[in-house]
Amino acid sequence: xxxxxxxxxxLSVQEGDNSIINCAYSNSxxxxxxxxxxxxxxxPQFIIDIRSNMDKRQGQRVTVLLNKTVxxxxxxxxxxxxxxxxxxxCAENWRAAAGNxxxxxxxxxxxxxx
Amino acid sequence: SAVISQKPSRDICQxxxxxxxxxxxxxxxxxxxxxxxxxxxxxxxxxxxxxxxEATYESGFVxxxxxxxxxxxxxxxxxxxxxxxxDSSIYLCSxxxxxxxxxxxxxxxxxxxx
Numbered sequence: 001x002x003x004x005x006x007x008x009x010x011l012s013v014q015e016g017d018n019s020i021i022n023c024a025y026s027n028s029x030x031x032x033x034x035x036x037x038x039x040x041x042x043x044p045q046f047i048i049d050i051r052s053n054m055d056k057r058q059g060q061r062v063t064v065l066l067n068k069t070v071x072x073x074x075x076x077x078x079x080x081x082x083x084x085x086x087x088x089x090c091a092e093n094w095r096a097a098a099g100n101x102x103x104x105x106x107x108x109x110x111x112x113x114x
Numbered sequence: 115s116a117v118i119s120q121k122p123s124r125d126i127c128q129x130x131x132x133x134x135x136x137x138x139x140x141x142x143x144x145x146x147x148x149x150x151x152x153x154x155x156x157x158x159x160x161x162x163x164x165x166x167x168e169a170t171y172e173s174g175f176v177x178x179x180x181x182x183x184x185x186x187x188x189x190x191x192x193x194x195x196x197x198x199x200x201d202s203s204i205y206l207c208s209x210x211x212x213x214x215x216x217x218x219x220x221x222x223x224x225x226x227x228x
Contacts, residue, residue, distance in 0.1 A: 008154065034216060043206055043219035044157070046115070089156060099145055100210065102217055104157040
């Protein structure tokens with residue numbers, strides 16, 4: 001396997017349970033937030049995004065919550081499946097003079113137990 | 115979304131040599147980026163590849179070490195120069211079609227320097 005996620009915090013979840021992954025961001029000027037999923041040996045895959053004028057957005061089995069007051073972002077995965085095992089990264093985007101800047105959080109490894 | 119490919123997918127190189135990584139997008143994009151992901155770590159932005167002008171480097175990254183080309187709207191290269199074992203990482207290319215679009219990632223190039 002690849003080395004992604006070896007030193008990251010791990011969330012162990014029973015198959016079928018809900019998962020909640022938390023992320024703190026740093027820049028109050030960030031206007032756009034993204035959750036990515038990275039499986040072993042692959043690049044980050046877009047899951048869901050949310051703009052700063054929203055506090056909740058739902059996708060298929062995933063929900064992102066944004067709390068701008070405390071600069072906190074969370075990803076909820078409903079009915080977690082073995083295929084959800086991966087490293088999850090939040091990313092915040094802000095617009096610099098040269099263009100968009102995407103800053104990634106430290107990542108959380110999700111391990112789904114059968 | 116955009117489909118992004120990278121070549122090579124992995125390589126093992128000797129210290130002191132250089133490696134050029136290619137990134138190809140299946141459609142024209144406005145912005146392309148290069149990231150580094152060290153073992154067990156999150157992603158760090160190296161630079162923004164600008165079409166028709168010099169790349170914009172982030173703090174801690176310099177053009178002499180990581181020269182970047184972007185000859186057109188679908189292609190970019192990153193060279194890792196005069197490599198040392200500390201350069202062993204996954205190098206990822208990303209792209210966004212418009213300034214309000216999400217960044218999509220390639221599969222990464224896994225580099226090991228001996």
